[in-house]
Amino acid sequence: MENLIEIVKGSGAKLTSPRKKVLEKLYHSELPLTLKEIHNECKDIDFASVYRTIKLFNEIGLVDEITFADKKIRYELVSNLHNHHIICSNCGEIEKVPICFVSEIKKITKYKITKHTLEFMGLCPNCQN
Amino acid sequence: MENLIEIVKGSGAKLTSPRKKVLEKLYHSELPLTLKEIHNECKDIDFASVYRTIKLFNEIGLVDEITFADKKIRYELVSNLHNHHIICSNCGEIEKVPICFVSEIKKITKYKITKHTLEFMGLCPNCQN
DNA sequence: CTGGTTGCAAACTCTTTGCAATCCT
């Protein structure tokens, strides 16, 4: 957490109380969060500020954007273990998939890859019946 | 193309002229298209109709939804060869990635996978200088 | 004919921005 704060300060941005609060929510969340979810957890912060905070964090390389199959954009700390996910199309439960194939792709393309998404949707064990 | 038309009819939906036109655009497109792009190519069709047509096609399993790293949702015929893509963050050029790892994932999760996304963003060879 | 479909308009939802007041450093 301390090093995250350093990253914010190091970028030249001020460490304000809204930013600290958003950072903490991300830090304590097991799963990536939507802007709405972050805002719900910090109702005293204006939505626009959450929006701009996440935008800043994204620009300074602190958070990543993830688009799940439900089309909602979620955010997670880059420093959190890099993970992909499966979301249940029925109940919305999200499970991590501890696997990633970026390195394979890098071998077969001339692009310099900077971002990627690898997300799944399906039915979780509970919803298959 | 004929079999696509059969799929539409077979679903119980009427084969109207807007639907035929949208189907053709998808059929002749090398790459997945956004609703806006489809609508631009068929300006005589109302946007809402394009929207509902694609929604229908998606529901009857004719088209797939793809979310690229640019956050735009694109659509492509399921019958087109299943492909993933890289989009250049600078010029927007899109390249196909002829590779997919769904089967690997199926081995390590109890979810019944119905959809997945695997998309990349980076700099194309031209934009790396 | 007649229910499904379209076009139009409007409602929603989500994202983004301008600006005056306020807060870090």
Add this chain to the structure above:
DNA sequence: AGGATTGCAAAGAGTTTGCAACCAG
């Protein structure tokens, strides 16, 4: 102090829906 940041309000953009007119089967 002074520029960065916030909250509020509103503008934009994208998505979705109701409804009367229209069309394929």
